Amino acid sequence: MKFSIEPETVGEVKLCSYSELQNITDFKSASLIQELFREDCSMAPLDEIELLTDEKANTHPNLVKLYTFCWGTRLAAVYDEKFTRVLSDVLLADHFGWDNRINVATQLADLFAWFHGKRIAIGSVTPSCVMIDEELNAKVFDFGFVSNNVNEDCEIKVKAEVGSDAPEVSLGKRTIKSDIYIFGLLLLELITKEKFKFHEGPWFLQSSIQDEAKRSKKGLVHECFKEVDDGTASEITRLTLQCMDFDPDKRPKMKDIFYALRAMRVRGEKRKEMKMRQNKKSSYLEGWG
Structure with a gap:
């Protein structure tokens, strides 16, 4: 102990x-x-x-x-939390829209980056480990693995396994960059509005999502999210694929992922505000007409 x-x-x-x-x-x-x-x-x-x-x-x-x-x-x-629901319960829900999804993704990126800043690796966090409160904020309550005093060069020995984890874990080792892959899986399900069968292994998953990203104009972003412009769709698709890169050294740092997602969220809020102003202006002009 x-x-x-x-x-x-x-x-x-x-x-x-x-x-x-x-x-x-x-x-x-x-x-x-x-x-x-x-x-x-x-x-x-x-x-x-x-x-x-x-x-x-x-x-x-x-x-x-x-x-x-x-x-x-x-x-x-x-x-000490009032239970409402978990992320896995709302992943496929229409009422859980893009703004809520990008907000949850940003919050989780902030939490992961905060852990990494304290040299803590947190392992496997799945949608069923993330509570969504009444204000649609994320609260993580379960971790598959926790290790203190690690850095990007630290290798944490683990038992070989296959599932919702980084490819290197199946080879019996884990690093702090393995958390980036885990975050990529969370981001993948948030933006695709789909639950994946991770037990089929990372190689099958990587092939299928790369094909999907090439087929769709909006990359991995589900077509129901009409408010997402092509630029944002391309950016978040690229970010997701980078997080899930098989080479841990090619995955971005968690703090950079957080900054990227926060910037996307801010741009989305500004576009939404601008559209509301334009609609009000149009209604005003129509009233005078």
Whole structure:
């Protein structure tokens, strides 16, 4: 175990017994616990608990806040969030439009960049690990892997596996650039409005999305997003493919991805505002006519 769980509190997080945790997650009585996130109140990795109780590393607005945890016959945790839905629930939804998708992508890029700035690799984050609150903000509550004190040259040895992970992970190694690939997968599903079968492997996935990008005028951006201009569609398609490059050294840095997405979001907001002004002006002129 990497950290001590002897104190009654770790930072502002309470350490309780499993029986106490069962009592506070009893929804039969009206209490503050109804405002807490309980859906993932099961086994939670120790490295995630360590991360979420680190006062220097748990302040990001797109990271869930840990309310309490216990360590006894099992490790369990309760998060201080009001559960609404997860990203995987809204990926295919028409009401989850382009503005919301680019906003969530920007928030996640900011979180990933923030972790990397603290030399933390976070591993596999899938849409089912990202909560979307009532204001449509992203909150990440689960990580497939956490490793501290890493940099771009650090290789983290892992067991070989295939799935929603970077190609190099199937060869038994992971670096901080593997997080970039994971972010590329999240971005891919957000802009294509599609859920992919990642278990078929990264090589099959890469071939299929490259073909799709060539066939469509808007690259990987779903045709339903009419408000996305060709320039933005081309830019975000190129960014997604760069994140998913098989060569980790060719993937962009997380902070650069964040800056690129933020710039796209700002340009989109300006175009939307300009269009609204033009529509108001047209309506005004028609009224005088």
